[in-house]
Amino acid sequence: MRVILTHKIELRPTVAQEALLREAVGVARFAYNWALAEWKRQYEAWKADPTLPKPTEAALRRQLNAIKRKEFPWMLRVPKRIPQQAIKNLGDAFRRFFRKEAGYPTFKKKGLHDSARFDNGPGTFQFDGKRIKLPVIGWIKIREPLRFLGKPLSATVRRVADRWFVAVPVEMEIPDPVRESQAAVGVDLGVSTAVTLSNGMKLEGPKALRRYLEKLQRLSRALSRKVKGSSNWRKWAMKLARLHARIANIRQDWLHKTTTWLVRNFSLLGLEDLNVRGMLANGKLARHIADIGMSEFRRQLQYKAKLYGAKVIVADRWFPSSKICSACGALAEKMPLAVREWTCACGARHDRDLNAAKNLERLALTTVSCTGSNACGEEGSGFDLRIEVKPASLKQESNLSYLGRV
Numbered sequence: 001m002r003v004i005l006t007h008k009i010e011l012r013p014t015v016a017q018e019a020l021l022r023e024a025v026g027v028a029r030f031a032y033n034w035a036l037a038e039w040k041r042q043y044e045a046w047k048a049d050p051t052l053p054k055p056t057e058a059a060l061r062r063q064l065n066a067i068k069r070k071e072f073p074w075m076l077r078v079p080k081r082i083p084q085q086a087i088k089n090l091g092d093a094f095r096r097f098f099r100k101e102a103g104y105p106t107f108k109k110k111g112l113h114d115s116a117r118f119d120n121g122p123g124t125f126q127f128d129g130k131r132i133k134l135p136v137i138g139w140i141k142i143r144e145p146l147r148f149l150g151k152p153l154s155a156t157v158r159r160v161a162d163r164w165f166v167a168v169p170v171e172m173e174i175p176d177p178v179r180e181s182q183a184a185v186g187v188d189l190g191v192s193t194a195v196t197l198s199n200g201m202k203l204e205g206p207k208a209l210r211r212y213l214e215k216l217q218r219l220s221r222a223l224s225r226k227v228k229g230s231s232n233w234r235k236w237a238m239k240l241a242r243l244h245a246r247i248a249n250i251r252q253d254w255l256h257k258t259t260t261w262l263v264r265n266f267s268l269l270g271l272e273d274l275n276v277r278g279m280l281a282n283g284k285l286a287r288h289i290a291d292i293g294m295s296e297f298r299r300q301l302q303y304k305a306k307l308y309g310a311k312v313i314v315a316d317r318w319f320p321s322s323k324i325c326s327a328c329g330a331l332a333e334k335m336p337l338a339v340r341e342w343t344c345a346c347g348a349r350h351d352r353d354l355n356a357a358k359n360l361e362r363l364a365l366t367t368v369s370c371t372g373s374n375a376c377g378e379e380g381s382g383f384d385l386r387i388e389v390k391p392a393s394l395k396q397e398s399n400l401s402y403l404g405r406v
Helices: 015-048 057-071 073-077 081-098 208-224 231-265 276-280 286-292 294-308 352-370 398-403
Strands: 002-012 115-119 131-134 138-142 154-160 163-173 184-189 195-197 268-272 311-315 341-343 349-351 384-386
Touching (some): 015 073, 015 115, 057 073, 057 081, 081 115, 131 154, 184 294, 184 352, 208 231, 208 286, 268 294, 276 286, 286 294
Parallel strands (some): 268 311
Antiparallel strands (some): 002 138, 002 163, 115 154, 154 163, 184 195
16 A cells, blocks of 8 residues: 655754755745735736736746746755745645635745745755755754655755754555454544543543643733844744744644554544534634644544554534434434533433444444445555535434434
């Protein structure tokens, strides 16, 4: 089975190398912002005069190549692929926007997600034990050797606070996973409890943001009192950036450990399609949802399922997992978020999250059975299947047919 795995490694650059890295990410940011401004200008011109060409990624790359020697000569100090890759990234951002997977691209701000990508062209980069060689910059020490054996596809250098990292996706062949476990589980993500499983297990998140919220607010207030751009302002801005990085690292560590444990121990996982963007718009819930990392949880669970031969069944966003009685299949009319426990007319008493997890497990099992697949663990069976359940009125029961009670 061919897969692409990415290894993120910390760099240990010298002072001179760090200056070159800063210049590289600065050029990438400028090229991205220039291309976005030019895209907007050309698009407005095309709307006014349809005989003019629409802006395209390829045309913008050719345009920058034609003018950079005269208008932006400082770009020549970094590898030519860096500004080209930045414009390719903008093209990817627009494609995601047109597919309604992301919002409209915005301009990049200095110091926020600074990165530069080197593609794997002839002589672009290479590894030698605990070193990586990048064009112009030269050999840079890294914290650990590249973990995966295969073909490196690119190298993206990124700054996080005062640390530098390189992310290297590697294309490699691995044996098709063979599963011994046939276990299935429903996974419910929530605010009060991060993860609730249909077997009754509840997994609490680290709540890193809540833990460091007071310190974050204190550093933010201190930074706001400094003169922007001064040495003192930069010092406090770095303190704040380090704390944000620490919170993100704690969250990522928990997410990786939890998702890996799930795909190792269960061959079939039922998950609901949460509208995370809409939930983040709720001021009362946004901080708790961000602290859990719901979107990242699903992303990790899905790609790891492929590696371990598990299946992730994603229920439709309209599937009422919390409102269906897992004992009799009845559908409750209302279920406000504040209701954590409820009793069905059949007499069954439910924990809201546990009940939802049980319904997700049953949906996953029924879906796999209906597709005619062996329940979990068949060779090369790691795939994601989306269940389409159309919104129905509370009086309709057609969406509950999977329970076998209609």
